[in-house]
Amino acid sequence: MTAQDTVPTLRELGAHGEQEAAFARYAGPYIAGRVASRHRTAFDVLVPGSAVRVGVSGALRRTGRAPAVGDFVVILDRPEAGTRMIVAILPRRTxxxxxxxxxxxxxxxxxxxxxxxxxxxxxxxxxxxxxxxxxxxxxxxxxxxxxxxxxxxxxxxxxxxxxxxxxxxxxxxxxxxxxxxxxxxxxxxxxxxxxxxxxxxxxxxxxxxxxxxxxxxxxxxxxxxxxxxxxxxxxxxxxxxxxxxxxxxxxxxxNPGLREIPLGSAAAGIGEAFADVIGLAARCRYGDCRHEGEPGCAVRAAVEDGSLPEARLQSYLRLVREAEFQAEKAAIGLKRMEKRKWKGIGAEARRFRDDRGH
Ligand SMILES: Nc1nc2c(ncn2[C@@H]2O[C@H](COP(=O)(O)OP(=O)(O)OP(=O)(O)O)[C@@H](O)[C@H]2O)c(=O)[nH]1
Ligand SMILES: [Mg+2]
Ligand SMILES: [Zn+2]
Structure with a gap:
């Protein structure tokens, strides 16, 4: 599954100091490795010496966190008990x-x-x-x-x-x-x-x-x-x-080909991808300028003098609108989550009351 026959150490697999330190806290039958691929429920993990196919512990599953390809993970390895599974994900760098x-x-x-x-x-x-x-x-x-x-x-x-x-x-x-x-x-x-x-x-x-x-x-x-x-x-x-x-x-x-690239939580990257537009926007007359024809708009001025292509500005504005929409959606999701939490508490309170009633 890998293109090499030698034994890669955790560092050779790309782990950095923070991850090595996090793993050093584990004492006992633990090994660290790197997730190479993910199947329906199992993961292929490169560990020093070989590659193993392992599942995920119930406790880790319940945290709602799933290992991703490239993750450094901790595997509980007790062959005598027939247990070999991922129990933790080491901190991600990126x-x-x-x-x-x-x-x-x-x-x-x-x-x-x-x-x-x-x-x-x-x-x-x-x-x-x-x-x-x-x-x-x-x-x-x-x-x-x-x-x-x-x-x-x-x-x-x-x-x-x-x-x-x-x-x-x-x-x-x-x-x-x-x-x-x-x-x-x-x-x-x-x-x-x-x-x-x-x-x-x-x-x-x-x-x-x-x-x-x-x-x-x-x-x-x-x-x-x-x-x-x-x-x-x-x-x-x-x-x-x-x-x-x-x-x-x-x-x-x-990676499989991406059919679409939703912005998701990547709104923060727009600023870096469009540093030129952001730089111009800093010179707009109004701090909340949307570059849609307001007076004193430095961004529009750049389009007019040809230094900023109109298509690039449109691309920027489209991504910003999408990021705003995502942020709204995220806020709605948060509210729903809150509601569910309250419902959950309500149900628990009822159960408590019922228990007491018996
Ligand atoms: N002419 C030419 N064809 C190429 C080149 N690189 C790849 N191809 C061809 O493009 C086709 C697709 O290549 P893949 O490597 O399968 O593309 P992919 O990006 O992995 O595609 P997915 O796995 O579907 O995401 C194949 O027929 C390749 O032979 C290249 O540099 N020049
Ligand atoms: Mg491919
Ligand atoms: Zn402007």
């Missing part, structure tokens, strides 16, 4: 999530403890600046550093022009053109793939995330024994999120 369509707009964790997110797009019909802006807001909010990969450079008439177009909306985030098919542009990925670093790849279905991972695995001329993210036999749509350990010691997480 959390990449997307809004869940559920109540309260609460976030769905894509992956945890990610250093870098490769936002993958491809030359051709997937290439969309507005979608990239949305991805950047989500990744900025996660604490991980985004890098944009424009894949399938071999299909582009002018790959450098595409790269530059993406760079124009990336606000200083690195934008790299690659071709997973030809293996070109990969040397520029090396700084993000140092031993112990973790990269998650996200992007639409078909942009080449799995092909890129395969190229990274075979790039190191690993002879045998590795699992390929993409089997090369016709189209293979990734259905399960999975962490791979590269021969060089970096870890990459392959």
């Amino acid at each position: 959390t990449v999530s997307r809004g869940a369509p559920g109540e309260g707009g609460d976030a769905q964790v894509i992956a945890a403890n990610i250093d870098t997110v490769f936002v993958v797009t491809a030359a051709g019909s997937d290439f969309n600046l507005r979608r990239l802006e949305r991805y950047l807001a989500v990744v900025h909010a996660s604490g991980a550093a985004p890098v944009i990969l424009v894949n399938k450079a071999d299909l582009a008439d002018d790959a450098e022009a595409l790269r530059a177009e993406a760079a124009a909306v990336a606000g200083g985030v690195p934008v790299l053109a690659v071709s997973a098919l030809q293996g070109s542009g990969f040397s520029a990925l090396a700084p993000f793939l140092q031993p112990g670093q973790t990269v998650a790849l996200i992007g639409s279905s078909g942009v080449g995330k799995s092909t890129i991972i395969n190229a990274l695995i075979t790039d190191a001329r690993q002879e045998t024994g590795h699992v390929r993210a993409y089997d090369g036999k016709g189209r293979h749509t990734t259905s399960v999120r999975q962490l791979f350990v590269l021969p060089g010691g970096a870890m990459v997480i392959d």
Whole structure:
């Protein structure tokens, strides 16, 4: 399941000091590991020496917290009692999530403890600046550093022009053109793939995330024994999120293609993704300017003099409106939760009364 045969330590699996310290507090038959993939109820966890498939303890399940791919977890390991299960999740450094369509707009964790997110797009019909802006807001909010990969450079008439177009909306985030098919542009990925670093790849279905991972695995001329993210036999749509350990010691997480990228709790990332607009807005006459035609609007002025593309402003305003809507939804969810709590207390009070009545 991993591309390496040697025994990775917790640190080699990407754990940082805080996580090692948190695990050091466990004494007894505990082992720490990193979640590589998640099945219906079981998890594949990389532990020093091997990979194990384990469930989750009832106590952890009742906390409502579920391990995510990339999480460092504590496993209670008592083979003599036939028990081997995840009992705790060690503190997360970063959390990449997307809004869940559920109540309260609460976030769905894509992956945890990610250093870098490769936002993958491809030359051709997937290439969309507005979608990239949305991805950047989500990744900025996660604490991980985004890098944009424009894949399938071999299909582009002018790959450098595409790269530059993406760079124009990336606000200083690195934008790299690659071709997973030809293996070109990969040397520029090396700084993000140092031993112990973790990269998650996200992007639409078909942009080449799995092909890129395969190229990274075979790039190191690993002879045998590795699992390929993409089997090369016709189209293979990734259905399960999975962490791979590269021969060089970096870890990459392959994700199923995202059909939509709800903002979720990523509102905080909008500011970073649109630092240019925020900077202009600071110079608007009114502090609560919505840049919809108010007098003295520095943002509109920038659109008029051509320094800020109208489409980028519209993209920003759309994301802000969505974030406001999410915040409202979250507030409604909170109220509902409160109501439920009160109902629960009411039921308990009735039970208490009934008990007393008997
Ligand atoms: N021309 C060209 N085709 C590529 C390149 N990279 C990937 N492809 C092709 O694009 C198709 C989709 O690639 P995948 O790696 O499966 O895409 P994915 O992003 O993993 O897709 P999902 O798993 O559905 O999210 C495959 O047929 C690949 O061979 C590239 O650099 N150039
Ligand atoms: Mg795939
Ligand atoms: Zn304004």
